[in-house]
Amino acid sequence: MSKKAPSKVFRCKSCGAESQRWAGKCSVCGEWNSIEEVVIGSSRFEERHSPKEDAKYSTPIPLTKIEESQMQRLPSGFSELDLVLGGGIVPGSLVLIGGEPGVGKSTLVLEIARSLSQTGKVLYVSGEESANQIGMRAKRMGLSIPDILLSSEIYAENIARMIADIRPAIVFIDSIQTIMKESLVNQAGSVTQLRECSQVFLEAAKRTNIPIFLIGHITKEGSIAGPKVLEHLVDTVLYFEGDRLNYYRMLRAVKNRFGAVGDSAVFEMVREGLSQVEDRHRLFISPESEDRSGSVLSSVMEGSRPISVEVQALVTKSAFGQARRMAEGLDNRRVILLSAVIEKYLQIPLLECDIFTNLAGGLSIDEPSLDLAIVSAIVSSYQDTSIPRSQGFLGEVGLSGEVRSIGQINLRIKELSGIGITKLYLPEGNRKEAEGSFPGLELCGLRHLRELDLPKRKN
The missing domain is CATH 3.40.50.300 (P-loop containing nucleotide triphosphate hydrolases)
Structure with a gap:
């Protein structure tokens, strides 16, 4: 049997979908400019898809008879x-x-x-x-x-x-x-x-x-x-x-x-x-122990393990007509949203201020549990007052200023208590869940941002 000439198909580099003609956009995954021409040998295709009479298959095993084996x-x-x-x-x-x-x-x-x-x-x-x-x-x-x-x-x-x-x-x-x-x-x-x-x-x-x-x-x-x-x-x-x-x-x-x-x-x-x-838990927080404005401590989850992080913010008077919102390691859209929530419910005029936020250590995290820490860092920088390093912040902030509960709170609290946190602001729902499990740690439950007690600017 003579070999046939190789055939050509067009295949998407993103999802692998095949078609008979080229297109600018893949109809399966929606990617643009991802389709390329691929040469396929017809003899190889026939060999793969043609059934063989002498082919043998393994006998299926009932699920109930499969014994669990411990992998070494x-x-x-x-x-x-x-x-x-x-x-x-x-x-x-x-x-x-x-x-x-x-x-x-x-x-x-x-x-x-x-x-x-x-x-x-x-x-x-x-x-x-x-x-x-x-x-x-x-x-x-x-x-x-x-x-x-x-x-x-x-x-x-x-x-x-x-x-x-x-x-x-x-x-x-x-x-x-x-x-x-x-x-x-x-x-x-x-x-x-x-x-x-x-x-x-x-x-x-x-x-x-x-x-x-x-x-x-x-x-x-x-x-x-x-x-x-x-x-x-x-x-x-x-x-x-x-x-x-x-x-x-x-x-x-x-x-x-x-x-x-x-x-x-x-x-x-x-x-x-x-x-x-x-000791990666101290990797993403500054080793200095002095209090600084616009710097607060929080905790995020990386898989099944918590990590202590330092959220930093810098609020300055804008020198341009349009105030800037910039974030490194954080979701910039989330920072813009939280800035609007602060301005409306905490009565802090941020419209004419540039806001720069950063997650220390080069870490990149997009987690709602950092919302309360971001808000606290922005307010601290605007007021130019420092937050004690013994305080931590955990919680998600909604559009109406409410503080929502987050998951795996006990693991986060245990991580923060291990780095010297003695006072923790967290959602009221999580406070009830963790109450009594961490003696010596003051848990301050919040229902709304208005309940957040931060140092005021001295006149």
Whole structure:
């Protein structure tokens, strides 16, 4: 039977939807300029979709007869990373790590390789850097371990065979955008190559019970390059975030089939590599103990764990006709909304004032529980009066000035009491819930912003 000529389809880079003609907007996900031409071999399509008479299938098992087995997880060498992964690295799992160039993804996987090399061989496949470049980084990190094997293979089929022959303890592929499947005519990094190569590695991980880590690039929109189906294929998706000019990096879990979603770990970039920050609760608040105007303390939830944060505000007389509202690490629209609530219900004229707000430490959080802290910081800066560092603020503020209850209040209060908070302003509903659980901590329940007792400006 002669092979037919390859056919062409148009596929969306965002969602993977296929169509027979090009369009400016995807009819499935609504993205603009995301459709590209893809070449598909017809013989490969027939091989995949044609039924085989001698094909065998596994016998289905009744749900009631499935026994729960305890997975033996592998420690990564970082207790914080193990917590993000749900307790450690699961054998046979496919993990995707995304991050901007230069943020430290390769350094992170080398640190994991350092720890897991004690249990067996580690296979590091790099399609971007040569073995000499990786060796220079390893030398700077003090890594001289013969059980860490380097490879520059770029074909997915060969890598899968390499994994089956070597049987390493873990595999790192840096990056998935540089790997291609030899049977496809598409360029490496295209939608088809990304999907098909990820499928090869998923099958290899499940067949050999070896965990495989894929490194992925980040697009200018901040998401992992490639279709969303790439995130659907893998078991865990981690985002490695941080400013290249800052020493701190944050690893977040946005998908995890083996643990909680939303947990995060904080690392510090040093000359020798990465080190985890265990006392991260004090990372995002200023170490100085003196009271300052426009600075208040609060707590946010990162996954299942609370973090103490410092909300800062600066209110000045506007030098322009239009007053400015700027926010760093906070939702700017939320700050504009809260400024209007303050002006109406607290009778503070902010119309002619510039308001600048910031979340100290470079953290970015969009959580309604910070509303009361933002309001307190703005009022404190306008009045030019300091709020004692022993006071904390928790609560959501509505459009009519009411203070609404928030979730997981006991965890937040425990975190704030651990950094020296002795007086806490919180919603009245949450006060009743937490009353009696924290002796020595004064809980001030609020129903409306008018009940907020802040220091007044001295004449």
